[in-house]
Amino acid sequence: MAITTRQSMRMAWYLLGQRIAKREKFPLIVELEPLFQCNLACAGCGKIQHPEHVLRRRMPVEQAVRAIEESGAPMVSIAGGEPLVHPEIHIIAAELLERRKFVYLCTNALLLERKLANFKPSPYFSWAIHIDGLKERHDASVEREGVFEKAVSAIKAAKSAGFRVTTNTTFFTHDSPKTIREVLDFLNDELQVDEMMISPAYAYEKAPDQEHFLGVQQTQKLFAEAFANGARRRWRLNHSPLFLDFLEGRVDFECTAWGIPSYSLFGWQRPCYLMSDGYVETYRELIETTDWSRYGRGRDPRCENCMAHCGYEPTAVLETTRSLKQSLRALRA
Numbered sequence: 001m002a003i004t005t006r007q008s009m010r011m012a013w014y015l016l017g018q019r020i021a022k023r024e025k026f027p028l029i030v031e032l033e034p035l036f037q038c039n040l041a042c043a044g045c046g047k048i049q050h051p052e053h054v055l056r057r058r059m060p061v062e063q064a065v066r067a068i069e070e071s072g073a074p075m076v077s078i079a080g081g082e083p084l085v086h087p088e089i090h091i092i093a094a095e096l097l098e099r100r101k102f103v104y105l106c107t108n109a110l111l112l113e114r115k116l117a118n119f120k121p122s123p124y125f126s127w128a129i130h131i132d133g134l135k136e137r138h139d140a141s142v143e144r145e146g147v148f149e150k151a152v153s154a155i156k157a158a159k160s161a162g163f164r165v166t167t168n169t170t171f172f173t174h175d176s177p178k179t180i181r182e183v184l185d186f187l188n189d190e191l192q193v194d195e196m197m198i199s200p201a202y203a204y205e206k207a208p209d210q211e212h213f214l215g216v217q218q219t220q221k222l223f224a225e226a227f228a229n230g231a232r233r234r235w236r237l238n239h240s241p242l243f244l245d246f247l248e249g250r251v252d253f254e255c256t257a258w259g260i261p262s263y264s265l266f267g268w269q270r271p272c273y274l275m276s277d278g279y280v281e282t283y284r285e286l287i288e289t290t291d292w293s294r295y296g297r298g299r300d301p302r303c304e305n306c307m308a309h310c311g312y313e314p315t316a317v318l319e320t321t322r323s324l325k326q327s328l329r330a331l332r333a
């Protein structure tokens with residue numbers, strides 16, 4: 001994970017601590033979902049299909065903080081739904097920052113400029129803004145005109161207020177190597193965001209649009225062509241080099257879903273934030289009562305097209321720490 005030096009050092013210590021404690025399973029990042037409601041309705045979304053009474057619920061601050069503390073994770077990605085719809089999201093973020101957690105607040109940015117004053121810049125805090133492509137492509141993806149311009153304006157406002165700004169881009173079948181390069185060039189060079197995350201879309205069973213999810217071979221071909229001629233080196237991608245190799249099909253990994261677990265209004269979700277085989281109350285229970293060998297490509301048909309970071313980035317990070325060559329490569333990246 002090409003992240004700030006402070007974050008890299010903290011992660012290195014954390015991983016060393018787990019090794020010394022001989023802990024086999026531990027969280028790298030928790031996906032915290034303190035609500036499911038959103039102010040958009042994207043066709044590829046697997047989160048907003050809950051009934052109205054569930055969409056209206058908001059996770060209390062104490063519950064969110066207690067779950068993260070119990071897990072011991074050093075990083076938290078706050079998602080949803082749209083986190084900025086939650087009236088106490090800035091308090092949840094502040095409480096986590098006070099506990100020196102690295103917080104990524106994932107948002108579609110529609111409310112960002114209005115709520116910016118509730119947050120303070122911190123080396124532990126990053127905005128993670130959803131941008132699926134340039135104007136036409138992004139607005140089509142979120143099914144609303146003008147959202148791209150609003151997100152760009154929010155990125156500029158957050159950067160000029162001194163915040164660390166990252167982006168999160170999901171690719172579907174209507175993307176091409178050219179559109180991938182165009183959006184990454186724009187974010188990297190023109191908007192100069194701090195770092196960018198990328199992901200092939202996961203085929204949520206409940207997503208209204210089932211036609212545009214990429215298969216594994218399509219994903220590998222798409223990224224191999226987009227990254228051709230060393231193109232990926234010019235972008236500030238917030239991923240380990242091994243995970244990018246994985247997207248290109250140069251290496252294959254098993255899923256390590258316990259590394260990026262998900263905590264939502266219903267509890268800890270088994271096995272990951274993409275699939276739901278039930279919920280438990282604690283991270284410990286999640287680890288101890290889940291048969292992790294059941295999940296991943298070749299084991300569960302629902303995993304067949306998955307190359308998402310929540311399953312495979314932890315594998316790439318753990319592989320990196322086991323190899324001096326890969327560790328040096330990650331440091332250089």
Ligand code: SF4
Pocket residue numbers: 038039040041042044045046047048080081082108130142
């Ligand atoms: S912005 Fe995110 S949470 Fe909201 S509908 Fe789109 S994909 Fe779902």
Ligand code: SF4
Pocket residue numbers: 255256257271272273274275295296297302303306307308310311312
């Ligand atoms: S492969 Fe892993 S991360 Fe992907 S859906 Fe299956 S369990 Fe979740």
